[in-house]
């Protein structure tokens with residue numbers, strides 16, 4: 001659980017961390033799983049069709065472990081309670097020199113959640129440093145509430161349509177460095193972005209969007225979500241069957257339906273979680 005001081009800081013600044021979650025042996029195991037999947041596909045995840053980087057826990061069994069890490073769930077529970085769903089998941093990959101970045105945005109902009117109680121845990125499978133393009137945040141910007149997003153640069157932007165907001169006080173920008181095996185947390189209204197990877201290593205982060213079961217999506221028909229802690233007495237979301245084997249036919253079908261429903265209701269210009277659509281025309 002977060003300490004009272006960590007909770008106060010999170011509420012004040014809109015983000016927290018880095019906090020430890022995985023040993024280096026566990027990081028290596030998850031990296032090996034990810035890279036074995038890439039080898040099976042003959043390409044890195046960063047260049048595979050973008051849909052695969054979204055809700056990837058429905059395709060790859062090891063990601064079911066990643067969304068249930070006890071230190072992450074305990075910290076998220078401290079903020080939004082003990083009945084937790086994974087609403088969305090995005091693999092944020094930046095290869096050395098590939099120029100990938102994210103424009104300033106809020107996750108809430110196109111998530112359509114009511115109430116907007118959503119926390120993103122960003123879990124690092126490699127060191128996210130200033131050099132490798134870690135997240136940049138504007139402390140306290142979550143207190144501005146929902147801000148209208150414009151459409152901007154799409155080239156190399158990991159967000160669909162290059163959506164962006166005026167970041168406000170850029171002088172206040174903080175770099176949210178997260179060492180491998182650690183995670184950070186951020187509020188759905190926190191204004192954040194990230195710059196390209198200038199290091200010689202891959203930058204791999206998995207962004208997991210947690211919501212309490214009481215939250216509903218106000219846009220379109222029922223979506224699916226994965227219960228990771230507690231009970232879901234509300235049933236606002238359809239359950240998501242976990243993959244039994246990496247990328248088997250059943251998992252591919254479940255994932256295809258879940259991502260199709262998600263993106264068709266959130267449009268190509270939702271922000272926050274990644275977006276495949278910008279790069280792959282989803």
Ligand SMILES: O=C(O)CCC(=O)C(=O)O
Nearest residue numbers: 092102122194205207272
């Ligand atoms: O990983 C990045 O560079 C951006 C992450 C992000 O925007 C998010 O997790 O909401």
